[in-house]
Amino acid sequence: MAQQYPHGHVETDSELEAFYRDLEAMSTTALWRVLTQQITDEPQPRAVPFLWKYRRIRPLVLRAGELVTPEQANRRVVVLVNPGLKSECYASSTLLANIQLVLPGEIAPAHRHSAAALRFIIEGNGGYTAVDGEKTVMRPGDLVLTPNWTWHDHGNPTDGPMIWQDGLDVPLVNALDASFFEPYPGMQQAYTRPVDLSTEQYRQGGLRPAWERWTKPYSPLLNYAWQQTREALERMSKGAPGTPWDGITMEYVNPHTGGPIMPTIGAHAQLLRAGEHTQAHRHTMDVVYQVVEGRGFTIINGVRFDWEPHDVFVIPKWAFHEHVNASATDAACLFSYNDQPVMQSLGLYREEELVENDGYQEVTGAFTPL
Ligand code: GTQ
Ligand code: FE2
Numbered sequence: 001m002a003q004q005y006p007h008g009h010v011e012t013d014s015e016l017e018a019f020y021r022d023l024e025a026m027s028t029t030a031l032w033r034v035l036t037q038q039i040t041d042e043p044q045p046r047a048v049p050f051l052w053k054y055r056r057i058r059p060l061v062l063r064a065g066e067l068v069t070p071e072q073a074n075r076r077v078v079v080l081v082n083p084g085l086k087s088e089c090y091a092s093s094t095l096l097a098n099i100q101l102v103l104p105g106e107i108a109p110a111h112r113h114s115a116a117a118l119r120f121i122i123e124g125n126g127g128y129t130a131v132d133g134e135k136t137v138m139r140p141g142d143l144v145l146t147p148n149w150t151w152h153d154h155g156n157p158t159d160g161p162m163i164w165q166d167g168l169d170v171p172l173v174n175a176l177d178a179s180f181f182e183p184y185p186g187m188q189q190a191y192t193r194p195v196d197l198s199t200e201q202y203r204q205g206g207l208r209p210a211w212e213r214w215t216k217p218y219s220p221l222l223n224y225a226w227q228q229t230r231e232a233l234e235r236m237s238k239g240a241p242g243t244p245w246d247g248i249t250m251e252y253v254n255p256h257t258g259g260p261i262m263p264t265i266g267a268h269a270q271l272l273r274a275g276e277h278t279q280a281h282r283h284t285m286d287v288v289y290q291v292v293e294g295r296g297f298t299i300i301n302g303v304r305f306d307w308e309p310h311d312v313f314v315i316p317k318w319a320f321h322e323h324v325n326a327s328a329t330d331a332a333c334l335f336s337y338n339d340q341p342v343m344q345s346l347g348l349y350r351e352e353e354l355v356e357n358d359g360y361q362e363v364t365g366a367f368t369p370l
Helices: 002-007 013-025 031-037 054-067 170-175 197-202 226-237 338-346
Strands: 051-053 077-080 098-100 107-113 115-122 127-131 133-140 143-146 153-154 164-168 181-183 247-249 266-272 282-283 285-293 296-298 305-306 312-315 321-325 332-338 350-354
Touching: 002 226, 013 143, 054 077, 054 098, 098 107, 098 153, 098 312, 127 143, 133 197, 170 350, 226 247, 226 266, 266 321, 282 305
Parallel strands: none
Antiparallel strands: 051 312, 077 098, 098 164, 107 153, 107 181, 115 143, 115 164, 127 133, 127 153, 247 266, 266 332, 282 350, 285 312, 285 332, 296 305, 296 321
16 A cells, blocks of 8 residues: 555565564564554554543442441542553553542551552542641642652541542553552551641742752642632633633642642643633643533544533543533633653653644534443
């Protein structure tokens, strides 16, 4: 085929067949037999665009609460499985999206692992996550970090359930054969720092304590409070242009560097103004979204995914996408996390805007959620 010329094409004959068998016997093969599948023209993610309705997942999460304890399960978590990654049970090729439940009075035991995690709080007010000696109190919309190899445990001293989304880089860490895990000796770690000390030290935007020596490759701020994030989005929505592809988007940053919160996971909070319809683009990062407020839809590779609060959806690498706030009067807010820091630091990050049709995709169908 003429169009395959740049990759080459070798016609098979009986001599070559014999050669291939001899290669195989020596645990080798000919590159020309695998080149086009090893070096594709473009990313070929096995992950598919997908969306989980929170109102369908929540009852299952609560049922898990009747069936197992965190002592038994270590973490009582429902894993959102991308249909393209069924055997691995991953949400995307590099990220997990899990829903965790901690019931009143429960403790999820302390441990640490080389996989990094973030939590985005969905329900409950006043539970905590402790990270390397410091407890941080969790409220809806808060972003809480448990970076790579930090000791962490969760607890719920309130009288209602705590439910949050866990974002982890487990698929990436496993692809790199770099997974380590260690349980803490005891349910809870030693709490050696004042509650929410990092919030106290780092919440002032643009100011940081000059005496703090921080050499770790992740943000020292454990909790990015939704209240401040929402206020920032509101302020910016009054006059800032935002971007044509994402509206008003703010990146959660490490206050020491201005860079991403962790070396393997970045995060954004995004506001779509009433009626806003962004233009389509695609990039070499996986993005997992959690809807915080409002209603709308995201068109991914031509398919419309309708969303409402707490729904979770995944945009795999190189899929065109555009967002629509369906309300003519109210803002919509989305939280998302991604593997952009990895792609960027390895020189693999690319983005491309859709130019045809003024940057809007042709809609070919609508996603039917389970
Ligand atoms: O809360 O520490 O969803 O270690 C998966 C692995 C949560 C956690 C998950 C974990 C945790
Ligand atoms: Fe963990």
